[in-house]
Amino acid sequence: MTAFPLKIVTPEKVFFDGPAERVVLRTSEGDMCILARHEKFVADLPSGPVRITVDGEDRYAALSSGVVQVGKDSTTILAYAIEWAEEIDLAWAKRSQQQAIDRKNKAKSDTELRRAELKLQRALNRIHVSGMHK
Template sequence: MSTFLLEIVTPERKVFAQEVNMIIVKGVDGELGILPNHIPLVTPLRVAPVTVKQSGKDHYIAVNGGFMEVRKDKVVILAESAELPEQIDIERAKAAKERAEKRLASKKDHYDFKRAELALQKALNRIEVFGRK
């Protein structure tokens, strides 16, 4: 089965760089499956797990927004932040989820609501990826 190089990069570090068979991401317009030799494209990504199919196994990476660039033999995800399951502090993620839910329940101003909503999405993403490892 053919492969392509997947790189997931944040402003701080390169999180992942390996040959993979397929990835599934959530773009702003829906879910995308990328196979080797996919047509070139650039798309913004939602806060969601990236599914990586590699040698018959599925792996999950928590990606918190960003952009994906698909080239003929390489896919680069430039993410605000990204974590492998073993890097996720599950207690911290659960605490962040609770804080965000409390902020959302208080319904202060619009700016706080948007920030809390994004924080909740990120926490749920991290908890989901941790649970799939």
């Protein structure tokens, strides 16, 4: 496959900056596969898994919301947070899941409920992605 420049940036760091042959991610409109010379677009990214193919090998990461911008020659992902599957602290993710469930059960407003649901989605995504690495 033909590689294209991919850059993934969080508020804290550049997570990935290099050639990729394929990126599979979840957008607000559904799952999408990005290849070289893909049609230009911009999309919101909810929390979900990201699969990046480099030199024929797939790597998985857990993304916690962001935006993807596919240009003529490159793709950029601005992520709230992202981490490689093999770097996820599973025990911490499970504690976050339980905390989110507790917050959801104690929510006194729609805002508190929505925040707890987003925290739960992020925790479940991290737990799911942690099992994807080889």
